[in-house]
Amino acid sequence: MKPIYVTQPTLPPLEEFLPYLEKIWDNKILTNGGEFHQQLEQVLCEYLGVKHLSLFTNGTIALITALQALRITGEVITTPYSFVATAHSLLWNGIKPVFVDIDPITLNLDPAKIEAAITPQTTAIMPVHCYGYPCDVERIQQIADNYNLKVIYDAAHAFGVQDKSGGGILNYGDLSVLSFHATKVFNTFEGGAIICPDEKTKRRIDHLKNFGFVDEVTVVAAGINGKMSEINAAFGLLQLKGIDEALGQRKKIDARYREGLKNIAGIRCTNIGEHVANYAYFPIFVEQNRDALYEKLKANGIFGRRYFYPLISDFPMYRALPSAAAANLPVAQKISHEVICLPMYPNLTNEEIDFIISLIIDFSVT
Ligand code: T4K
Numbered sequence: 001m002k003p004i005y006v007t008q009p010t011l012p013p014l015e016e017f018l019p020y021l022e023k024i025w026d027n028k029i030l031t032n033g034g035e036f037h038q039q040l041e042q043v044l045c046e047y048l049g050v051k052h053l054s055l056f057t058n059g060t061i062a063l064i065t066a067l068q069a070l071r072i073t074g075e076v077i078t079t080p081y082s083f084v085a086t087a088h089s090l091l092w093n094g095i096k097p098v099f100v101d102i103d104p105i106t107l108n109l110d111p112a113k114i115e116a117a118i119t120p121q122t123t124a125i126m127p128v129h130c131y132g133y134p135c136d137v138e139r140i141q142q143i144a145d146n147y148n149l150k151v152i153y154d155a156a157h158a159f160g161v162q163d164k165s166g167g168g169i170l171n172y173g174d175l176s177v178l179s180f181h182a183t184k185v186f187n188t189f190e191g192g193a194i195i196c197p198d199e200k201t202k203r204r205i206d207h208l209k210n211f212g213f214v215d216e217v218t219v220v221a222a223g224i225n226g227k228m229s230e231i232n233a234a235f236g237l238l239q240l241k242g243i244d245e246a247l248g249q250r251k252k253i254d255a256r257y258r259e260g261l262k263n264i265a266g267i268r269c270t271n272i273g274e275h276v277a278n279y280a281y282f283p284i285f286v287e288q289n290r291d292a293l294y295e296k297l298k299a300n301g302i303f304g305r306r307y308f309y310p311l312i313s314d315f316p317m318y319r320a321l322p323s324a325a326a327a328n329l330p331v332a333q334k335i336s337h338e339v340i341c342l343p344m345y346p347n348l349t350n351e352e353i354d355f356i357i358s359l360i361i362d363f364s365v366t
Contacts, residue, residue: 004352006281006305007183008345010246012238020234029230032210036233040188043240048160049168050195052202055228055236056209059156059179059192063089065226066175066194067124069205070150074121079109080313080324081332082128086154087312090126098122099313099323102332106272107131107283110331111139115147117323124150129158129169130308132185132280133272137163137172150174155195157280159186160247164276170195180236185250185280186243188236191228249346250279253353257282257342260357264364268338281307284360285338293363294340302343302356309336 024030031037037055045053056062067076067089076090080099087097100117103110109127125144127135135153144151151173155161159178161169170176180191194205204221207214212223254277258269261284268285286293290306297304311332313324326333342356 001301003301003303004343004348004356005303006307006341006343008343008347009182009187010239010242010346012242017235017238020238021231024230024234031227031229033227034230034233036230036237037228040228040233040236040240043237044193047240047243048170048195050170052196052199054194054196054202054205054209055233056192056194056226057228057232058190059177059181060085060089061209061224061226062177062179062192062194063152063154064092065205065208065224066152066177067093067095068208068221068224069194069196069201070124070152070174072124072150072152074123075119076124076126077109077114077117077122078126079128079130079332080311080329081107081308081336082130082154082312083156083308084312084315085156086126086128087318089154091317096121097312097318097321097323099318099321099329099332101329102130102335103136104331104335105270106133106135107270107335108133108135109140111136111143114140114143118143118147118149122147122149124152126152126154127173128154128156129161131270131283132157132159132161132278133270134158134161134163134169134276137169141172144173153177156181156184156192157278159184159278159280160243161278162276169276171197175201180232185247185278186236186239188228188232188239191232191236246346247278250344253344253346253348254279254282256350256353257357260354261360264361266364267360279344282342282344283307283339284342285335286340287338290338290340293360296363297340297356297359300355300359302359304340304342306336306339307341309339311336
């Protein structure tokens with residue numbers, strides 16, 4: 001059997017991409033805000049129900065730029081339970097991350113614990129909609145308003161996620177950052193975006209991702225090269241055509257896993273309410289011997305991943321921070337020692353899902 005990875009990109013038929021390539025070859029505009037780049041920004045705004053969106057070369061550069069755009073300094077409160085890029089974006093800006101524990105249900109920053117971590121140096125909160133599960137956006141905003149803090153959401157997993165009333169989750173906070181990496185629900189091979197509510201901020205972000213250039217002779221900031229190329233943008237336009245079908249397929253896979261894994265001793269699935277999810281990942285929590293199950297799956301060609309183990313706060317560049325102490329992060333520590341993300345992508349077959357479930361059942365009875 002071929003290996004089954006935790007994620008796998010959905011690729012449209014190759015021949016459907018050829019007309020886009022021909023156009024790029026004809027125009028000879030390969031990057032720097034070409035036709036496909038402009039089109040993708042527009043259609044993504046419509047699809048996601050957001051006002052302004054600026055495409056980036058990847059999610060990490062977008063996070064780094066988002067912090068620059070709002071001139072964030074000092075300390076930023078964030079979660080240890082995420083991909084390491086979240087906190088790295090702070091270090092790249094000379095900002096001190098302050099880790100706060102997560103909620104055991106949503107697996108996102110626990111709003112009840114944020115206030116205690118605020119100091120006179122705190123300028124912002126950077127929560128993550130982990131696995132695409134929405135943060136408690138209202139409570140986070142309330143705290144931010146009370147303490148005059150900015151909120152930048154790392155929404156790398158949250159493409160198309162809705163809030164409780166059906167609005168886009170990306171409309172909360174000052175900025176939200178998406179990743180369009182190959183492993184994501186919507187991908188452009190590599191890519192990302194910053195979502196912002198107003199024209200002025202969008203202009204600043206657009207300048208920052210283009211070295212700070214406003215026109216041929218004017219540079220207004222020490223910008224970076226964060227531009228998405230025409231090939232990536234063209235692929236995004238093609239991908240978007242199949243996104244609803246892909247999301248529907250993910251939902252079915254999620255349901256099949258849940259049905260197959262219910263009532264298995266020592267194995268827990270998440271429980272956040274299905275109306276808000278985009279089924280980006282399928283984490284399970286193994287009460288005992290998580291690594292033994294992880295290895296058993298691997299031995300059978302199933303390459304699940306322990307997203308997110310180790311915690312960011314346990315990596316060498318963070319672990320000396322007072323907020324990184326294990327005693328400060330008991331929920332995140334526990335979850336990170338129990339989690340395995342099972343394969344989740346639209347082309348996963350029922351037979352493959354059932355095989356994975358059978359391996360887990362077999363593990364639980366031995
Ligand atoms: N914030 C959060 C919360 C994030 O999760 C991420 C990225 C970021 C920020 C940063 O966004 P980007 O700068 O990446 O746009 C993967 C992804 O590379 C990373 O984008 C993602 N989060 C993270 C959760 O997962 P790895 O190191 O686990 O990737 P890798 O190469 O081991 O891929 C996982 C599996 O996917 C492989 O076993 C095989 C499969 N795969 C992978 C690639 C690259 C494919 O089938 N095709 C492919 O092209 O980080």
